[in-house]
């Protein structure tokens with residue numbers, strides 16, 4: 685069984701438990717639930733850097749990236765650097781994140797926040813909203829077309845942006861629909877962990893122009909961004925390259941400075 689299948693099996697158990705502990709009515713009554721969200725897609729269309737900077741402590745492909753940071757410093761650092769948005773891993777078992785991390789990021793900055801999670805149930809979208817997210821991620825590799833439609837329309841009804849992630853042509857064809865805002869191409873194969881920017885390049889031509897194109901993973905230098913921009917990419921999701929340093933905020937600052 686590949687790692688993605690394992691993650692999804694664990695996720696189903698986790699979500700069932702969470703649902704039994706906190707009813708949806710309680711999520712809907714939270715203060716953040718009625719907050720006005722900001723659009724990451726709009727930021728990417730209007731702000732030049734295009735950087736979406738991620739908070740990620742560890743991952744199945746790299747084990748530990750950085751355990752010694754606090755989310756508040758990372759969030760304020762990214763905001764001061766001028767990123768377009770921040771991605772916060774909330775999966776605990778495989779990525780060492782939590783919904784508390786999302787809440788801390790929300791309390792620390794005004795950036796649009798992406799809940800980086802393996803979403804398999806509408807309940808997780810309500811959680812995203814209740815803990816301060818502006819954007820959700822949907823991963824085509826683990827969802828049917830019907831689920832992508834149901835979840836993205838539900839997110840839109842809550843004023844959340846939707847980033848749909850694909851890794852190949854089949855996933856892309858399966859997923860195209862008007863309730864998505866951004867199409868992310870993951871350069872890392874979540875089943876084998878292989879990384880190649882070629883994935884972003886080859887899929888770019890078949891992504892319709894009405895979606896903001898985001899290239900995800902394995903971006904470690906300015907050259908990669910310059911290489912991807914001619915293919916129409918306006919968003920660049922970067923985790924490890926910033927998180928492996930002692931000060932992700934100042935790494936992002938340097939990165940964005942040398943971009944312009």
Ligand SMILES: O=P(O)(O)OC[C@@H](O)[C@@H](O)c1c[nH]c2ccccc12
Nearest residue numbers: 870900901902903921922923924925
């Ligand atoms: O650390 P990187 O190589 O810069 O990658 C960031 C981000 O793209 C990656 O964390 C990611 C992309 N899609 C995901 C889905 C689930 C978990 C994590 C991810």
